[in-house]
Amino acid sequence: DIVMTQGALPNPVPSGESASITCQSSKSLLHSNGKTYLNWYLQRPGQSPQLLIYWMSTRASGVSDRFSGSGSGTDFTLKISSVEAEDVGVYYCQQFLEYPRTFGGGTKLELK
Amino acid sequence: EVQLQQSGAELGKPGTSVKLSCKVSGYNIRNTYMHWVNQRPGKGLEWIGRIDPANGNTIYAEKFKSKATLTADTSSNTAYMQLSQLKSDDTAIYFCAMEGYNPYYFDYWGQGVMVTVSS
Numbered sequence: 193d194i195v196m197t198q199g200a201l202p203n204p205v206p207s208g209e210s211a212s213i214t215c216q217s218s219k220s221l222l223h224s225n226g227k228t229y230l231n232w233y234l235q236r237p238g239q240s241p242q243l244l245i246y247w248m249s250t251r252a253s254g255v256s257d258r259f260s261g262s263g264s265g266t267d268f269t270l271k272i273s274s275v276e277a278e279d280v281g282v283y284y285c286q287q288f289l290e291y292p293r294t295f296g297g298g299t300k301l302e303l304k
Numbered sequence: 305e306v307q308l309q310q311s312g313a314e315l316g317k318p319g320t321s322v323k324l325s326c327k328v329s330g331y332n333i334r335n336t337y338m339h340w341v342n343q344r345p346g347k348g349l350e351w352i353g354r355i356d357p358a359n360g361n362t363i364y365a366e367k368f369k370s371k372a373t374l375t376a377d378t379s380s381n382t383a384y385m386q387l388s389q390l391k392s393d394d395t396a397i398y399f400c401a402m403e404g405y406n407p408y409y410f411d412y413w414g415q416g417v418m419v420t421v422s423s
Contacts, residue, residue, distance in 0.1 A: 193366075231409045233349075240399055240413035241349065247408065284349055288408050291354075292365040293339070298348040 194219045194287050198296035204304035205275050213270045213299045215285035220265035221248075229288040232261055232270045235298075236281040244283075245270065277303055306330040308400055308414035315420050316390045323386040326400030326414050331381075333357040336403045338376060338383040339410060342396040352398075355383060390421045 199214035221229045228248040233241040243252040245261035248268060258273045272279055280303050285296040311325040326338065340352040353364035357376035364372060371394070373386040383400055397416040404411030 229408060240416055241410070242413070243409055243411060291363050293351045295349040295351065
């Protein structure tokens with residue numbers, strides 16, 4: 193199985209500051225078609241997860257441009273510029289290259 | 305608008321089974337894969353498995369192969385997951401999730417259902 197490992201945030205993050213969340217995969221997620229099958233989700237308190245980013249760097253429909261994804265085949269970063277109250281929650285990375293569709297352990301964002 | 309509506313909370317005794325449902329509206333489940341994910345109290349997301357409703361083909365995470373059984377009824381556009389031989393560590397929120405038009409991520413999620421295992 194592909195293991196996904198997420199880093200922690202130095203919480204709480206001051207409102208208006210930027211935050212970067214890291215994720216590492218145990219295997220390259222770069223497909224032969226040139227796309228990297230890494231997704232990011234946000235789970236707000238008491239809610240279901242929602243998709244933020246897919247293919248490592250493509251924002252999902254309706255997602256603020258304050259969110260951006262980047263990385264290589266195995267190391268990924270989700271950057272949130274100018275953190276707002278609505279960004280509070282737990283962020284998960286997920287690989288979609290192979291089964292099982294594994295998630296990272298989650299990174300909690302708290303606001304100061 | 306695509307919506308996934310899950311059945312209500314379940315309380316099961318150890319050793320028994322529960323069957324959860326996930327009714328989809330606004331999208332024909334024959335055209336996608338339905339997945340199930342759990343979240344134990346205070347913990348992260350864990351992928352359980354997926355079903356192709358068009359033909360019933362399933363893939364499970366290794367640890368859930370003898371725990372979960374995924375089925376789907378295309379006539380009612382509903383996916384199901386049965387959890388058998390319940391134990392206390394099956395206590396969790398269970399989400400259904402759907403891939404949608406683009407089969408590279410979970411585009412839509414159910415609201416989640418709490419399953420509590422207790423005698």
